[in-house]
Structure formats: structure tokens, C-alpha cells
Amino acid sequence: MTQYQHVTADTSIYRDGTIKLHGPEGFEGMRKAGQLAAAILDEMAGMVQPGVSTEELDRKVREMTLDGGAVPATLGYRGYTHSCCISINHVVCHGIPSDKRLKDGDIVNIDVTPLLDGWHGDTSRMYFAGEPSIKAKRLVEVTYECLMIGIAEAKPGARLGNIGAAIQAHAERQRYGVVRDFCGHGLGRLFHDAPEVVHAARAGTGPELKPGMFMTIEPMINLGRPAVKLLNDGWTAVTRDKSLSAQFEHSIGITDEGCEIFTQSAKGLHQPPY
Numbered sequence: 001m002t003q004y005q006h007v008t009a010d011t012s013i014y015r016d017g018t019i020k021l022h023g024p025e026g027f028e029g030m031r032k033a034g035q036l037a038a039a040i041l042d043e044m045a046g047m048v049q050p051g052v053s054t055e056e057l058d059r060k061v062r063e064m065t066l067d068g069g070a071v072p073a074t075l076g077y078r079g080y081t082h083s084c085c086i087s088i089n090h091v092v093c094h095g096i097p098s099d100k101r102l103k104d105g106d107i108v109n110i111d112v113t114p115l116l117d118g119w120h121g122d123t124s125r126m127y128f129a130g131e132p133s134i135k136a137k138r139l140v141e142v143t144y145e146c147l148m149i150g151i152a153e154a155k156p157g158a159r160l161g162n163i164g165a166a167i168q169a170h171a172e173r174q175r176y177g178v179v180r181d182f183c184g185h186g187l188g189r190l191f192h193d194a195p196e197v198v199h200a201a202r203a204g205t206g207p208e209l210k211p212g213m214f215m216t217i218e219p220m221i222n223l224g225r226p227a228v229k230l231l232n233d234g235w236t237a238v239t240r241d242k243s244l245s246a247q248f249e250h251s252i253g254i255t256d257e258g259c260e261i262f263t264q265s266a267k268g269l270h271q272p273p274y
Contacts, residue, residue, distance in 0.1 A: 034262025
């Protein structure tokens with residue numbers, strides 16, 4: 001049986017399997033963290049170019065996060081030493097910034113999570129370095145559609161499985177693979193919390209969505225099969241068939257009427273080309 005926990009600013013928060021229900025102070029905290037996260041990704045739109053190293057992008061993310069009064073939640077997380085994850089082409093997620101330089105035609109996901117005043121603003125967006133192939137552009141376009149179709153299912157009284165079912169149906173209509181190995185998650189004052197938000201599911205299954213729930217929706221869609229493998233660095237996940245992969249992510253909160261997207265771009269830079 002699903003357990004829910006009403007939390008306030010004074011509640012001790014730890015991962016205990018309960019789904020947290022937040023009040024107005026939680027929404028305000030997530031709004032601020034989400035706006036900073038979105039502003040960082042807005043800045044990336046002008047920086048992702050052929051010849052730029054992912055290390056340079058990571059430095060800018062760290063600089064903007066600190067200037068915004070936050071810290072990168074990934075820095076030091078389970079030994080991770082960077083301020084964001086940058087995943088290129090067939091990298092599904094958790095790509096590690098390095099001196100590797102972007103090439104013309106690369107598709108790039110940048111995933112940031114500033115921790116601001118105790119709240120996590122977790123979001124990722126796709127970018128084009130130069131001019132990608134038509135297939136790559138279409139994959140990115142459909143992946144963004146999957147994100148927004150999933151978000152449209154996030155409303156009080158619905159079941160969590162409705163989100164994944166809608167995403168899976170849309171992706172598979174295009175004959176794309178939906179990654180099962182990674183999922184969205186609850187968040188707030190914790191980086192990763194209950195519930196797990198899977199992106200391939202059956203409608204009508206899973207916990208009931210209730211006002212005050214915070215979560216990420218972050219579909220990873222492959223041009224080929226869904227299968228992924230983890231590289232020896234312990235972080236980087238790639239497609240097994242080396243097909244291209246794309247991902248978008250928003251942090252949202254369930255409201256009385258539907259949901260609020262905390263990490264929406266104030267500049268309207270929702271999907272490439274920007």
C-alpha cells in the first residue's frame with residue numbers, strides 16, 4: 001500500500017519510501033530552484049557549438065550555480081566530481097564532462113540540478129552542435145513531445161502509470177525505444193526520493209497522484225532498441241546498439257488543478273533549435 005507523508009519546512013526529511021506531500025513553502029522553494037536551473041540551461045543555448053569542450057560547459061554551469069546562491073547537487077554525489085552531466089549522441093544519460101570537443105552534427109543533453117536553499121531544481125534539455133541529421137532532429141522533437149505528453153497526464157486523481165503509458169505509446173508509434181533502466185523520481189529537499197517515475201508503464205497502475213507531490217519526468221528515447229549498458233567509469237550509460245538517444249527533463253509539482261512545471265524556460269527556449 002502506498003504511503004504518503006505531509007511535510008513542512010520543519011519536518012526531518014529522509015528517504016523512507018513514503019511519497020512526500022508539500023505545502024506552499026515547498027512550491028515556493030522549488031519554483032526558485034527550478035527557475036535557476038532553467039536559466040542555466042538557457043545560457044547553454046548560446047554556448048553549445050562545434051569545437052567547445054564539455055568541460056567548458058561544465059565550468060559555466062558551476063559558475064552560474066554558485067553565482068545564483070546555490071550549489072551543484074551532482075558535485076560530490078556518490079563521488080561524482082562535476083557540476084552537471086553532458087550526454088552526446090548515443091550516450092543515454094550521466095555523461096561525464098571532459099576535454100572532449102563537440103563536433104558538427106552532435107546532439108547533446110545537459111542535465112543540471114542546482115540545490116538552492118535546500119530545494120533541488122532538476123532539469124535537462126537537448127542541444128544541437130551545428131547541423132544534425134534529419135533523423136537526429138526528429139528523435140529530439142519526438143522526445144520533447146514525449147515529455148510534454150507525460151506532463152499532461154500528471155494531475156490529481158490520476159495514476160502514476162498513466163504518465164509512462166502515454167510516453168511509451170507516443171514513442172513506439174514512431175518505432176523508437178523507451179529506456180527502462182532509468183526513470184524519473186520524487187524530489188524536493190531530497191535529490192532522489194519516492195516515487196519512481198517509469199516512462200514505459202500501464203495506464204491505471206501505480207500510486208494515485210495527489211496535490212503536493214513533486215517529481216521529475218525525464219524520458220530517454222532511443223532511435224533504436226531500448227537496451228542500454230553502463231561503461232567502466234560507473235556513470236556513463238550508452239545505447240547497446242549505438243543508436244542515438246535523446247532526453248528532456250522537467251521537475252513538476254502536482255496541484256489541485258493539474259501540475260506546475262518548476263523548470264520551464266522563462267525565455268521560451270524549450271527545445272532546439274534555439
